[in-house]
Amino acid sequence: MATTPAPTDAELDTLIKARLNLIGIDLTQLPENDPTAPADQTRIMASLRSFLRSTPPVISNYKADPQKAIPAVYTAPFSAWTEIGR
Numbered sequence: 001m002a003t004t005p006a007p008t009d010a011e012l013d014t015l016i017k018a019r020l021n022l023i024g025i026d027l028t029q030l031p032e033n034d035p036t037a038p039a040d041q042t043r044i045m046a047s048l049r050s051f052l053r054s055t056p057p058v059i060s061n062y063k064a065d066p067q068k069a070i071p072a073v074y075t076a077p078f079s080a081w082t083e084i085g086r
Contacts, residue, residue: 012048012049016045027045
């Protein structure tokens with residue numbers, strides 16, 4: 001089975017800009033490339049491309065072990081209303 005080629009920077013930029021636009025974020029309000037600014041469009045886009053290339057694949061490839069206890073954020077309250085921990 002052939003693997004899907006990794007997206008190009010241009011393809012990721014299109015995705016990122018569309019997603020930011022959908023939630024009302026306009027990066028054009030920031031300087032395009034200003035190393036002295038706290039944030040600029042170039043650095044934000046590079047950071048978001050890096051995130052998209054690293055984090056979603058890790059989450060997608062995660063395989064839960066059904067033999068292990070399910071994760072719970074607040075284990076004490078969770079165990080109080082379930083059979084886990086009794």
